[in-house]
Each structure stands twice: as C-alpha cells, then as structure tokens.
C-alpha cells in the first residue's frame with residue numbers, strides 16, 4: 001500500500017470479522033482484537049428484560065441467563081437458517097456488538113471484510129450481506145478458511161484445515177481465489193466431539209450429573225489423540241457430592257472420532273490435482289480453528305498422510321484470531337477503488 | 343525471513359486474488375458485468391456444463407432428477423464428468439441461478455425445491471441368498487425384510503413420499519436388478535439394509551457405508567460378502583472407482599450416511615447400551631454403485647452378538663430400528679434447515 005493511499009485511509013476504520021458458529025472475533029486497524037461467543041439472547045418477556053437490564057445479551061452472558069432468554073446460535077449448522085428472521089437478526093446483533101467492541105471513532109467510516117464458514121457463504125451470501133450492511137459503509141464477504149490462508153500468506157500451494165465448532169472447513173490455495181471446488185466442509189468438528197464425549201460419559205457414569213457445557217470444558221482442558229502420559233480426573237457431582245471421575249479414555253475416543261473424516265477429505269481434495277502440485281500441497285498443510293489445539297492431532301495427520309509420500313503439517317499460532325486477522329489484512333490490502341463499488 | 347521486496351510473481355498473485363474477492367462480491371450483489379469478461383477456470387466450466395446438462399435432463403424428465411440423465415456404462419450409470427464436452431450455452435439464465443447450480447455441494451433436487459419424493463429401500467439378500475446367520479439360526483434376509491417393511495410403513499405415514507422396496511418377499515434379487523429398479527423408479531434416495539457378522543468379537547456394532555474406494559481390510563472383506571451374487575470382481579471396481587472422482591452423489595451419500603449412522607447409533611445405544619459406533623465408511627458395494635442418487639448401506643445390527651440376535655426376535659426392537667432409520671432419513675432431508683431431533687422423537691413415544 002502506498003504512503004498516500006494509507007493517509008487517505010486514515011478516516012476509515014478497517015475491520016476483519018470472523019463470524020464463527022461458536023465464537024466470532026474482530027480485528028481492527030486501530031489495533032483492537034476482541035471476541036465473543038456466537039450466542040445471542042433476547043429477554044423472553046418484559047419482566048426478564050427489567051431484571052436483566054438489557055435488550056440483548058451475548059456469549060457467556062447470554063448462556064448464563066439462558067432460562068430467561070430466547071437464545072439463538074445463528075450459524076449453528078454452518079448456515080443461516082434461510083427465512084428465519086431470528087437468525088438473521090442474531091447475526092446483526094453479533095456484528096453490531098463486535099463493531100462496538102472495536103470502538104470506532106464517532107463518524108468514522110467502516111470498511112469490513114467478513115469471513116464466514118464456507119458453507120454459509122455458498123448458501124447465504126445475500127443474507128449475510130443483508131445482516132451486515134447496515135453497520136458498515138463498505139463490505140466484502142469471504143470464506144473463513146480463505147481468510148485464514150490469506151493471513152498466513154498462503155496464497156499458493158497450500159491446504160488450510162480449519163477445525164471449528166460446527167464444521168471443519170478445507171481450502172486449497174493455488175494462486176487464485178479458491179473456487180467452490182477448492183473448498184469443502186464436513187461436520188466432523190468440535191460440536192461433534194462434544195456430542196460423542198457426552199454420550200460416552202453418560203454411558204460410563206449414568207448416575208453423575210453433567211451437561212453439554214461441562215463436557216465441552218472437559219474437552220478443551222484435556223483434548224488429545226493417541227497417547228499422552230498422566231491421569232485425567234474431573235469432579236462431577238453424584239447425588240449432590242463432588243466425586244472424581246476418570247475420563248481419559250472417553251476424551252481420547254471422542255477426539256479421535258473426527259480423524260477418519262478429516263484424513264479422508266484431505267486425501268480426496270488433494271487427489272484432484274496433478275502429482276507435482278500434490279507434493280507441494282502436502283508439504284504445506286496448515287491447521288487452524290479451536291480444534292487444532294487438540295494435542296497430537298497435527299502429528300497424527302502428518303503421519304497418516306505420510307503413507308502416500310512426504311508431508312508436513314503445521315498449526316497456526318493464534319487459532320482464535322487467525323480468521324479475523326486475515327480478514328483485516330484483506331481489508332487493508334484491498335485497493336480503495338474496489339471499496340468504492342461495494 | 344521476510345523478503346524486503348516481494349517477488350513480482352507473488353505480487354501478481356496477490357493482486358489477482360484481491361480482484362477475485364472483489365468480483366465475487368460484486369456478483370453477490372448482482373452487479374456482474376465486470377466479472378463476465380474474465381475467463382473461468384476450465385474445471386468450473388466443466389462443472390457448470392455437467393450441471394446444465396443435468397438441469398436439462400431434469401426438465402425433460404418431468405421435473406425429477408434421475409440417474410437416467412447421464413449415460414450408462416456397462417450397466418452402471420456414473421457421472422462421467424470427463425466425457426462431457428458440449429458447446430457453451432445458456433447466456434440467458436439469470437446469474438444467481440448460475441451460481442446456485444454451479445455449486446457442487448447443493449443438490450439439484452433441492453435447488454428446484456423438489457425435495458425427496460421417492461425413497462427406495464433395499465432389504466439385503468433374499469431367497470437362496472440368506473446373508474449371514476446367527477447362532478440361533480436367525481437369517482439376515484428375514485430381519486432386513488421385516489425392518490424394511492416397517493420403515494416403508496413409517497415413511498408412508500408422512501404422506502409426502504413414494505416408498506418402494508427392491509423386494510417384498512423372500513426372493514433372490516440380483517444386485518444389478520436392485521440398481522435398475524432404483525433407476526427405473528427415479529428414486530431420490532436409496533438405502534440398503536443389512537446385518538453385520540463379526541466372527542472374532544462378541545460385540546454389537548453399527549456402521550454405515552457409502553460407495554467408494556477403501557484401503558480398510560475389513561470393509562473390503564464385508565464388501566466381498568455383500569457383493570456375492572454379482573459377476574464383478576475387484577479389478578472391475580478398480581476401473582470404475584478411478585472414473586468416479588468426487589461427484590455430487592459421493593458427497594451427498596456421505597452426508598446421508600452420517601445422518602443414518604448418527605441417529606441409529608445414538609438411539610440404539612440409548613436403548614440397548616452395549617453397542618459400538620464404527621462410523622461412516624466407504625466400500626465398493628455393487629448396490630450403491632449404480633444408483634446415481636444419495637445411497638447408503640447400513641449395517642443396522644450384528645448377528646454374531648448373541649444378545650442382539652435375541653433382541654432381533656422382538657418386534658419392538660425391529661420397530662425401533664426402523665424408527666431410527668426414519669429419523670436418520672429426516673435428519674438428512676432437513677440438514678441445514680431445522681434439524682430433526684431424533685432424541686426428542688424417541689422420548690415422545
């Protein structure tokens with residue numbers, strides 16, 4: 001970007017937003033980086049609104065008061081439920097909230113790049129744009145794994161695997177904007193692990209009381225595949241008293257449940273290309289998203305893909321912000337003549 | 343190391359990508375004139391063409407997506423994307439519509455709001471081919487027929503589907519014939535019902551397959567068993583598989599398979615407790631190959647497990663299995679919209 005260009009851009013706040021099924025984040029040109037859980041809750045009635053003192057609640061706040069709220073997780077299955085106004089409203093609220101968190105100066109124009117799960121982009125392009133435009137002057141929507149790739153300068157010969165909550169998104173970069181064929185979405189992701197872990201634990205400890213939220217916390221604390229040393233004990237109430245429970249085996253099985261689908265999809269996607277390009281991609285596979293924090297996952301993928309020749313898998317350093325950072329980078333790199341049209 | 347001067351080529355790539363993002367967004371908001379002069383990558387064109395052809399076929403065939411919309415190959419009908427070379431066409435179609443049908447993950451049947459109309463259920467084996475048998479003499483062919491009939495009755499209650507069986511009696515039906523029936527009846531979904539048998543382990547497992555190559559020994563072995571009665575050998579499959587590629591059908595079948603597997607496993611576990619989730623897998627089953635719509639083969643139970651064999655003799659267990667399959671089918675149909683909640687459904691009973 002030229003000097004003159006960047007000066008002209010001073011009165012504009014550029015933001016990159018990652019709209020995820022479980023968490024959404026924003027990175028802004030003024031240095032702000034913030035995130036919120038992708039839950040929106042509206043007080044169910046007048047009384048709850050009085051008690052809560054707010055018209056809308058977000059993230060953990062919304063979850064905590066779930067009983068008095070109409071709760072919505074708008075991108076739950078990776079797509080805005082078409083025609084359901086509530087979901088679209090919820091997306092609006094999340095965007096409004098994130099932009100508030102970025103603290104634009106009053107009167108400052110906002111140019112936004114929004115990354116959304118690849119499937120959402122395919123099906124709900126217009127709905128997403130509708131939900132966002134009222135808060136920004138200019139807007140670009142891109143797929144989330146593409147934003148991650150852009151943030152890492154992986155423009156060519158690379159495969160990004162973004163293991164999120166609702167979905168795992170794959171995106172192959174070969175020097176152009178990825179087409180729909182270069183992207184694939186599967187449901188083997190964080191929520192799926194949570195479901196598995198919940199049922200394994202319910203089976204093993206039928207008398208203990210736990211819920212989906214606790215299970216997700218267990219997962220985030222202990223997640224691993226293959227072997228790691230040490231015990232995994234958690235406290236769960238049984239008949240009102242906290243009791244230690246061994247959950248190591250169940251955590252392992254649940255985390256490993258997403259592996260076959262990920263390996264299979266990776267192989268399938270790479271197989272479309274000629275052998276020379278295949279080798280390049282396989283040496284440049286990058287894991288992103290909360291699921292990339294599972295211990296041993298990177299090594300597992302690398303080893304199982306090695307069966308068909310050399311392979312290198314790495315993980316992004318900051319999975320929580322890789323998407324919004326990439327979106328911001330796109331926003332900053334985008335020539336101003338393009339912004340004017342949007 | 344960060345290079346001081348980005349290489350020229352990289353700069354060009356970056357500019358092309360930024361322009362691509364911009365054009366894509368212009369297209370979304372319906373201002374597409376800028377984008378039209380840009381050549382489309384070859385494979386997109388190809389994809390577009392094959393979908394256009396499918397579209398034409400859909401219109402010709404009375405608004406129904408059918409397997410007969412693509413040429414047949416040695417008795418199988420495949421999506422031969424490699425053999426499609428047609429002149430460019432239809433500049434008149436509106437742009438959004440084009441984006442929609444060039445989207446490989448969006449089934450044509452859904453785009454036209456047709457949804458699923460005809461469901462073909464395939465009870466495994468029959469007649470002289472009993473399939474596997476349990477230690478007490480229970481035959482796979484009898485159980486699969488019973489569950490299939492129950493599933494048919496359940497699906498028909500909704501009043502929105504035509505539900506067909508590949509056999510409604512204890513008769514032998516060659517695998518190729520089952521495929522032909524699905525094609526001839528323009529089925530939109532195909533589900534083949536089987537029972538597993540694990541000689542080495544006394545456990546009960548559930549697994550669901552869709553068609554495709556596999557390196558898994560066990561899956562191959564199973565495919566060999568289930569394929570008995572077809573005249574094709576492993577080398578025939580190799581050729582066919584090489585031609586398949588990652589088609590729409592393959593992706594949809596995988597999604598369908600995961601819906602079936604999920605509801606079946608979760609509910610059976612709730613019911614009998616002791617069951618293992620062997621997940622969704624690929625294997626070269628003949629019955630799944632020729633059917634050109636989402637098709638799966640579900641191993642819904644395991645005859646080598648003594649307890650399970652006994653349970654299969656109770657009407658309630660067979661009814662439940664058909665119920666979970668019904669829920670799985672709905673889970674698939676409703677994917678992306680309000681998701682069908684099998685758990686709630688199971689509790690309501």
Ligand SMILES: Nc1ncnc2c1ncn2[C@@H]1O[C@H](COP(=O)(O)OP(=O)(O)OP(=O)(O)O)[C@@H](O)[C@H]1O
Pocket residue numbers: 019020021022023024117144162163164165166167168189190191216219220221223288289290291293294319320
């Ligand atoms: N240490 C951890 N181990 C395993 N999973 C984790 C860990 N930390 C977070 N997660 C999981 O990662 C998921 C959230 O990741 P991320 O923020 O990338 O998802 P998202 O972008 O909201 O979802 P999507 O990409 O599907 O839209 C959740 O399922 C969360 O439980």
Ligand SMILES: [Mg+2]
Pocket residue numbers: 020021144162164165289323
């Ligand atoms: Mg994400």
Ligand SMILES: [Zn+2]
Pocket residue numbers: 466467473474482536537568
């Ligand atoms: Zn069988």
